[in-house]
Amino acid sequence: MSLLSQIGFAQFTPPPSTSYTRLHHKPCSSSMSSSSWTPLEDSGNKKSKKVWIWTKNKQVMTAAVERGWNTFIFPSNLPHLANDWSSIAVICPLFASEKEILDAQNKKVATIFDVSTPEELERLRPEDEQAENIVVNLLDWQVIPAENIIAAFQNSQKTVFAISDNASEAQTFLEALEHGLDGIVLKVEDVEPMLELKEYFDRRTEESNVLNLTKATVTQIQVAGMGDRVCVDLCSLMRPGEGLLVGSFARGLFLVHSECLESNYIASRPFRVNAGPVHAYIAVPGGRTSYLSELKSGKEVIVVDQQGRQRIAIVGRVKIESRPLILVEAKTDSDNQTISILLQNAETVALVCPVQGNKLLKTAFPVTSLKVGDEVLLRVQGGARHTGIEIQEFIVEK
Template sequence: MASSSSLGSAKALGCSHASLLAPQTQRTVVAPAPSRRSSVRMRPSAAAELAEPKKTVWVWTESRQVMTAAVERGWSTFLFGSKDLGKDWSSTARINPLFIDGPEIFNGENQKVAVISQVSSPSELDLVQPDNAEAENIVIDFRGGWQVIPAENIVAAFQGCKGTVLAVSTNSTEAQVFPEALEQGLDGVVLKVDEMDDIIKLKDYFDRRNEAKSQLPLTKATVSKVEVVGMGDRVCVYLCSIMRPGEGLLVGSYARGMFLVHSECLETNYIASRPFRVNAGPVHEYVIVTGGKTSYLSELGSGKEVIVVDQNGLWRTAIVGRVKIESRPLILVEAKDNSGDDTYSIFLQNAETVALITPDTGSGGRTAIPVTSLKVGDEVLVRKQGGARHTVIEIQEFIVEK
């Protein structure tokens, strides 16, 4: 890798100067405003806030197996120190070769597309500034042990810029640091590896992040039964993330139909808001996790990943901080879809803080209905799925659940 250099002045990045060592203007994360009502309206911008640009991945390798694995996963930009190797690989695969020459990177037409800066000290970090960039793309090689804080400083300094800032990573675990710095993350990574496993793991990581933030189809279901039953061991799921009004977990007694259970983000006269918690139901119930799988609520624990879904079906991943299982009185809720052919079931704790999310019904509509206020005829949101599961994976087979 080239040595650090003070990058010449240019305005390709289109943003104003910001010193990386000076205090940065931080983005404020605002928790949902307290409410004394049991049902609230989701902010119109909440769904849009979840979307984020797709991250860029360049691969720097001399392994043809790594090249093949990367191309199969949609990554086609490769860095080469040798033009002969780049030309050889370009003759056998459809790739975008870039060539390293000292502290600069060129494309096949010998046009400069990026500059490289090595950062191993605060003084070298201070040279990497928007006003000092002489190419639209900047590749940073962090050396000296520190990665997270320098990456956060760069994210803060380059926010709003048109260019792309990537960081060199020598393994898939290290590569995950940079897309998450200051939540927004750097624009991408240069994965410098010779092991195919690193390509596979990094792609799996991006799949879990669901960078496209796709939507899950949700459907309306009409409540057909509300019945107070006996005691059961219910599970509260504490996430490492804040949930907004209108967000929750998909939970159900049957995998074929999962109810959208609201978080406890609403504040009442009797209990403070807990926007990181979902009172999800008893131990036997399914919850949707990453990878298109389900898990029993009893199987969740610290470090597990679940998906948080909002009223519009937009979803994101979240890490479970802990779970708490306690014996509590339960209520049974059954609902039918609009066709009337399928009935879905869920047990929940019989408490005012536990609620099901409703369809978006306009500015006067309710986002969630507490189970203590739920009645036959109310509409709630469910996620319809294939019915059969074997070790949490959906399969096609004959099955009857009731």
């Protein structure tokens, strides 16, 4: 049974036409589904991340419900607050005492554990608790106890939440030991941490979407002279077929391959993409683009493979150096657009080519051996951009 089916507290997404409708309180039930994101690596298990909001601030509540989170925790001595909010929106109220969380029918739905010592952590065992959910309050160390809890509960059907008061700490809990804890209890009285956490969820949800890549045929290759090109070194390793989406025009980005492929003259660098000149656009999370010149350590970019599967990676370093460039133009098969890119003229710089049917005949074409008529992969998108955000306006790029 998946963790998703274990959770009896759901989250309600209000109708898009209005912020709220006055509705009577509906108790939490196992039939309600939760708003969450499912990590790509866990998608086979349908293991979703959950968020409960612990607050007494009505502004936090309204902002959370508008974003699809409606499970709220109240102090057990404030039932009137739950009743008041239930007259504004459909919410799932839970009530916290010192050691447990109850639902509106006084049924125990979670056990709270304060963990500040190794002994307290050792006493936290999956088989000892009756409740489906465990809420841990990591009072001292955070990362190591979270990793130990993930390891201990990896084969359990229980759902483990961590209490956090900010989005940065919540992200740490959700990513600890790669898989992360199952959910977050965000305990805040201010809207900003909730908005930051929702933005993080949106970025991670984006990773599960497969991008539509388009085939394009190379129509021109031309030596272009010297320019300042950018090597993007990531904090992640890339596999054959993966790279970054880069282009001279926002309307069309080429899939530029990483330096993970072996060669006779230089060691493989699977963390690096020799991406192009400083003026070029690169795809970043949130459907945005950035100039290569704007990238720096700590920024996020999107790594994409030949099938359009994407993941977020962190930039570890950017190297800008003057190198000889080559201009590549290609025409899309779908709408006959001409798109171009400038790249360093070197054997380690390559463009990813499409999969032929179900067969992978070639991973990428080094630009030094690229020929007119070769097929490469593009991401075609809206053309006009303002500070990296797509907008609807008249624009000509050439």
